[in-house]
Amino acid sequence: MRRLLLLVWLVPLTIGTALLPGLLAGPAWAAFALLPLALLTWGWPMLGHNWRSWRYAERADDLLISRGVLWREETVVPYGRLQLVEVTSGPVERHFNLASVQLHTAAAATDARIPGLAPEEAERLRDRLTELGEARSAGL
Amino acid sequence: MSTSPGDGEAVPALEPKELKAPAAAPKQTQQPQQPLAPQNPKEQEDPKEQKSPKEHEEQEDPQEQKRSKEPIERRLHPVTPLRRAWAPIAVVIGWALHDPDRTQRQLTRLTMTTLLVGLAVLVPAAALYGFLTWWFTHFAVTDSELRIRTGLVFRRTAHIRLERIQAIDITQPLLARIVGVAKLKLDVIGTDAKDELAFLGETEARTLRAELLARAAGFAPETAHEVGEAPVRQLLHVPPKMLALSLVLTAGTWGMLVAALTVPALLWLATHSVWSVLATALPLLGAAGANTVGRYVGEYDWTVGESPDGLRVDHGLLDRAHETVPPGRIQTVRIVEPLLWRRRGWVRVELDVAGSSNSLLVPVAPREVAQAVIEQVLPGVTVPAALSRPPRRAGWCMPFWWRGYGIAVTDTVFAARHGLLSPHLALVPHAKVQSVRYEQGPWMRRKRLAHVHVDTGANKTVTARLRDAGQAAELWRSQADRSRTGRRVALPDRWMA
Structure with missing residues (x-):
């Protein structure tokens, strides 16, 4: 459930931050997308931990x-x-x-x-x- | 409790009723199920009913319907319709004061006839409305509940279960005192302002309170109204001088006074306009004065008494209030020690009762006296003298203020203190604990610290802050056990039964 929420919020954010500066200001700016991506990769196992902790x-x-x-x-x-x-x-x-x-x-x-x-x-x-x-x- | 004077009174009260029994026999044969009613406490302990002590008439079973015919329905005191009579007049006066010029013009335009017609319509309409609301308000005391029926268009019936009573208040605003009437309010979780009986005759209010308390205590319904008022033993009286001095020594009063002097002074420097200074200074001074005087008037003649049917608190100079808290209803007691009172060794004692708005037990008293009162109010409780502080590393989580934290656990209470300048020491009897929580954040984990929260029924949480993690886990586990055993020895809801 919370993983779903995480996906719903962060996947569009990753794509959005990758595409918008990438297209408008050059591919180097697409690096901004790394931040939500990092959150996503960190959040996925953390939510697993959290789920197991209940x-x-x-x-x-x-x-x-x-x-x-x-x-x-x-x-x-x-x-x-x-x-x-x-x-x-x-x-x-x-x-x-x-x-x-x-x-x-x-x-x-x-x-x-x-x-x-x-x-x-x-x-x-x-x-x-x-x-x-x-x-x-x-x-x- | 069985040796209390109120119990002794019940025995002689039984005899005349038993002699009268043959005469009342035809009435009683109609009600074969009546004696059963107070004897089914298991059914009344239903968790759903704790949440909603009031139910609507539609949900009643036919048995209840039959019984509901029996209790005598009573009306409120006949002066009740007048209690809101001043409201339209006040509105008109307020409007006239607000805009005097237009009022003048309007008044000249009004002819004698329109005025008369207006009065002829308005006054009877208001009178009729007042009369009808009074006429349609009934209340009745049955074996297990107080019923209040109100409403002209939308009928509303409140059923207030007597064994769930948390407190009974009789209040008398100034005007009501002059007329000799009083308001009676029952505090049950979930009741609202509509469920008060305003107004009753003064003596009627007292006898009704005594009867309600007797029934709530578990006296037989036939004798309940003959038990009479339980004798009161005075525990504490706050002398007016001490109260006045305590208010002078309140930091809030000084803060307001300082604000009232500095803000206008700054304004004077900024604007040099007398009017703007006066416009800010007067309300500020007025607020400071009203606050202090209001508290003095409200807390004047504060008397705490003890009686078999609970704790009595009487206070007020102009508006008198008489509060009664039945035994075993107090959820938490807090001892507050404001900074400026410390030299004199004075404290304030606050208490929490579920569903009740009253929260003051003692406005000001020397520490020993206040502790003696607490020991009377919560039987078997001693106020712990020495508190254990959190470990020194708690300073990393809460710099400086951690020194104000402390806890103590005795056989009967869980006590926790917080606050450095004005320490608040909260006491929770073990039997009143609703749940226990252990909480630890990442930073606290690093410093091996944890909070333990103890939740009570009055929506208050008492927290042992920043304890050593191992100790906190131990405290959390043992507190759960203690509150379980504490509940077993606690007084029943019907404390005389």
């Missing part, structure tokens, strides 16, 4: 979500604190047959999202979390 674990009493390579963030959400579990799937996600699970607690700062799950897994996770949330439900 993890989640259902523990006995809480859900652990960990993500990020350069900016690491790990979140623990106790099941009893879950207010709402959403499964969302945008048009692009649907095209690749993916879904994301978004968790909400009473604190808006809790940004617990698990993107890029297979729809069956997303639904299983949603049902499981709702069930656990009901069993361990606590007030505010």
